Amino acid sequence: MRFAKGPQRVGKAFALAWVLFTSTSALAQTTIANTVAGNDPEYEVEPVTVGPFQVSPSVMARTMYDTNVLADPDGAELEDVEFLVRPELVARVGDQGLRLRIEGYGEFSRYADLTNENSDTYGVSGDVVSNPDENNQLHVRAGYARLKENRGDPEARNLVGLGPRLYDSIFANLDYRRTGGRTLFSVETSYSKIDATSPIDDDRDFTTYVGRATAGYRVSGPIFATVTGYVNVRDFRIGATPTGPDRDATTYGAQAGVDFIDSERLRGRARLGFFRFDPSDPTLDGRTGFSANVLVSYLPTRRTAIIVDVFNGDVATSRRGAQSRTDSRVTVTGQVEMRHNLYGRASLRYMRNKYIGSGIEERSIGGNLALEFLAGKGLSFIAEVQASDRQSDDPTQEFDRFRTSLSARLRF
Template sequence: MKRWLALSCIAVALPAHAQQSDATDGLGSVAAENPFGRDRNTSVLERNHPEYTPQPARIGALEVLPRIAIGAGYDDNIYAQPSGREIGDAYVRIRPRVSVTRPSETLRLNLSGELDLLRYADRTTENATQYNLGASANYTISRDNRLNLSLAHGRFLQERVSPDSPEQVIRPVRFTVTEGTAAYTRSFNRLRLQGIGSIERRDYRDEVNTLGDVVDQDFRDRTTYTGTGIGEYALNPSVALFIAGSYNVRDYRTRLGPVPARSSTGWELAAGSSFELGRKMRGSLRAGYLQQDYDDPFFQDVSGFLIRGELAYFLSSLVTITGAVDRSVSETGIIGATAYLKTTTSLRADYELLRSLILSAGAELEKRDFSGIERDDDRWTLRTSATYSVNHRLQLRADVQRRTQSSSGLNAGRNFADNRISVGVTFLGL
């Protein structure tokens, strides 16, 4: 089991839905696992240290790995308000998780469940109880044929810094996500073909504002169907070229009132390469075009240049620098807006100061170009963290994060800065 697996035990299963990051989160990395065997270098977070790898309990044919992360911190702007209106508060966060795995070379099964409890000292309306349940099956039909299935269901809260979070609601918007994915992979010597199908259902709950009025959120309920096909050909063990295409249907509930449903269909088409350049770089990059067409003429279609990729640079055996970029069409809960074109770029460095101590620092810029209204957002996220492994059952963590948002245009949103500091401890295994 690789080092990054040990660290990922303290990450939520679906971090995109969770509240802001803190010391109970895990770390990510460009994975070395590749069908063409590109593993000449090992990143800081992948390096295997057996003395710090959590050991699951074995019950018959099953492996059971529990963990619980406990953290405390302070957020100086919990409502993401402009300068001069900030309200801060201390909080405690408890995140127990358990995974049950049936290991097998042909059929690997996994069940997992996580509870995320966030409690504030004074601002109790911001308290959150989130959970996520997941199941997966990895079936190796033969050496050249694989089938992966996964199901997940969870309840989450919309963080206040999100552009879709209504300012006037007393508590953050709650929603559930249910999703399923099936992926089939077929290899023919140097050629690899993959087909992926997924369904995601989102259901948002109405909230109440400070005047006691109901703030409707049902207009955001939707089911998304996505099909993706990828064809990849290895020129040699270090470089492969691929083409990828996807088609989606975003089906909103029938809408009554002045604003119609945002139902749409969209597609992406891109070409790129996955590669390993000597012993210094490993990554994947694609470029192409994307488009989202809306059924109702009230909404403006969204299209543009697509770029997506991740690159790991191995500065030394102890330092890994990872860069990533992603451009996609995101749905929004802002009345009058169609959607927004989101471009995210990030850069992170991981330094193994000691075998037991990893220091990380990163920066991310998310640019949102809204369609249907005059608004552009730039959001920066700066983060540093330190993870210390005492042994294979105990990890300590410290985390500092700063988020800022600059919004411009006739329909501009909030400009704010939010700082969060936290410490945490994670207990792994039995």
């Protein structure tokens, strides 16, 4: 599919400035509609007790046909079939007051013809949640992941023979929240280090430090009016060179909006404001821009959810000639429980990547349809279709892509 030049583009960015390892919980009965997921005893799998831990293993196997594996422009597409196996393990211990959760996964991908695209990725993370009382919560999360770059991501490699980029990610996050009768307060700090495994990609290695504080006041029922301040410090491994400036920078900003707490119909937050980008290199200009952070789920019924995810702000870039990059992205997703054993998901995604200093913009639009059938206790089958199209001021970065897959998931 083709779209006229304009602010149109999709896909999720490989947001290296804020990479957190996530995996589908082995406890969930469905992977595609967790917001409306039921808790049907017929499909519930009891965890295995190992010492003090409750352990939940699972494995997923997928076959996917991809019309454009390398996300190449028209006329250069290479199609192939990918076979993927992903084992996961979740271990839990604790009670409502103090809980520990450990997750680990491996993902092993093999292609029928393009064997250079084969990859092995994996990760482990741990979460500790403390609830000393009903008003206070402390959440600590840390982990490591070996990540694979999606060929359709902004700034992704699209060369034949080299395979996708691989990254090592180390991350840690501490989040404290207090919700009183009328007030809300939260503070969050995080650390993320991204290290490309290949020396030729050393210019993409960087460390990010983030601090964020939010204060809110209950204006009606579950609705809190909030104000948020944040700062993001980005430190690249390679500094200024004869051909490029120092890309270290500090971004800070403020947002105002609403948070929804303990609401049956509305969940999440919606915040709008501004950001200020201050580069370390004196030859680069700072700038101020519009900032958006929206993640809201609306449940008109228990079996139906509409999820809106909006972001606008500064992100890391390694594009030659670009001083910085601003991303705008919107995703609207619908989830539905059609029957007690049949779930559906549909989503539409848009993204614009604006490369400051180079004059290049890229726009993407795409969609996703998925069905998951719970065939029995611990066994489900998933069918999924994905389509995407990217337009760019640089014709070498344009592509169309269509993917369809069938998966089987087994929880033990």
